[in-house]
Amino acid sequence: ESRHIESLKTQKQLLDHNISSGLSGKVAELSPVTDIFMDRVFWAKDLDKPALLAIVSSFEACIYSAHEHIPIHERMIIIQSGLCTTSNGVLGCGDVYGIRSVLLETVHLIAEYPPFTLSFTDLLAMKKGILKDICCQFPKADERLRKAQVRTAVWRSFVVKAQGIQHDLDLIQKENRKLKSVTPMLRHTGSHYLGNGTPRKPGKEYVSFGRLR
Numbered sequence: 107e108s109r110h111i112e113s114l115k116t117q118k119q120l121l122d123h124n125i126s127s128g129l130s131g132k133v134a135e136l137s138p139v140t141d142i143f144m145d146r147v148f149w150a151k152d153l154d155k156p157a158l159l160a161i162v163s164s165f166e167a168c169i170y171s172a173h174e175h176i177p178i179h180e181r182m183i184i185i186q187s188g189l190c191t192t193s194n195g196v197l198g199c200g201d202v203y204g205i206r207s208v209l210l211e212t213v214h215l216i217a218e219y220p221p222f223t224l225s226f227t228d229l230l231a232m233k234k235g236i237l238k239d240i241c242c243q244f245p246k247a248d249e250r251l252r253k254a255q256v257r258t259a260v261w262r263s264f265v266v267k268a269q270g271i272q273h274d275l276d277l278i279q280k281e282n283r284k285l286k287s288v289t290p291m292l293r294h295t296g297s298h299y300l301g302n303g304t305p306r307k308p309g310k311e312y313v314s315f316g317r318l319r
Contacts, residue, residue, distance in 0.1 A: 135159055139230060142184060146202040149209070149254035157247035160240050165230035175220040176227070180234035182208040188227030193219050208234050209255040210262065 135155075140162050144150055150158060165184065170176055176183065176190060182204035190197050197203055207218040241248035 137162065139165065139184060142200050142202065146200075147182075147205050149205075149251060152250050153247050154244060157240060157244035160243070161232070161237065164236045164240065165232045168229055168231050170223045170227045170229070172223055172225050174223045176223065176229070178204050178207065178218055178220045180208065182232050182234075182237075183221075184230045186228045186230060188229075189224040190221040190227050191224060192221045196224070197221060206258045206262070208232070208237060209251065209258050212259065216262075 140159070143162055144158070150161070153161070168183075170188075170190075182202065185197050185199055185201045185203070187199055192203065203221060204218055207216045210216050237251070241251055
């Protein structure tokens with residue numbers, strides 16, 4: 107596996123330093139990663155071709171051993187082989203993770219947690235900083251990603267707010283269940299004895315008067 111990663115890194119260095127940008131873009135266009143990226147990343151569909159190929163070319167090969175957390179802070183990853191688990195389920199070959207978190211700046215809106223590898227996992231990763239640099243080179247791509255960023259931030263805000271409301275409702279329901287469990291005990295105790303300890307006779311109504319002075 108490590109030899110495979112070194113081979114991928116060598117190939118990328120060759121593309122970066124020894125061939126023209128036009129030919130490098132052609133290689134990226136023919137890569138299966140481009141099809142995965144277009145199919146799985148919602149904000150990639152309206153990108154201009156040069157910007158799209160520049161983004162795909164910026165991914166770097168990484169490998170993680172089994173039972174290891176994959177750093178996802180300000181990163182987007184594409185799984186090439188292996189399995190890892192997240193809060194949303196299991197990721198496998200062709201799955202993309204970090205699609206929204208790579209756009210967001212507000213920390214509390216980011217809900218994608220580090221995946222945990224179940225086996226040796228081979229993946230491609232792109233950092234947020236590189237995506238920003240590409241957007242500076244392609245103004246139309248910057249505009250497209252800005253719209254996606256705003257939509258994602260608004261959607262995540264609604265989700266976070268709804269989760270807060272649900273949390274409050276759960277606390278209220280928990281308190282109500284406690285009260286319901288205590289009320290029958292109070293009724294049971296109060297239904298058999300008067301205030302002075304005298305047994306209450308079934309079927310007879312009692313009226314309590316305050317002490318006259």
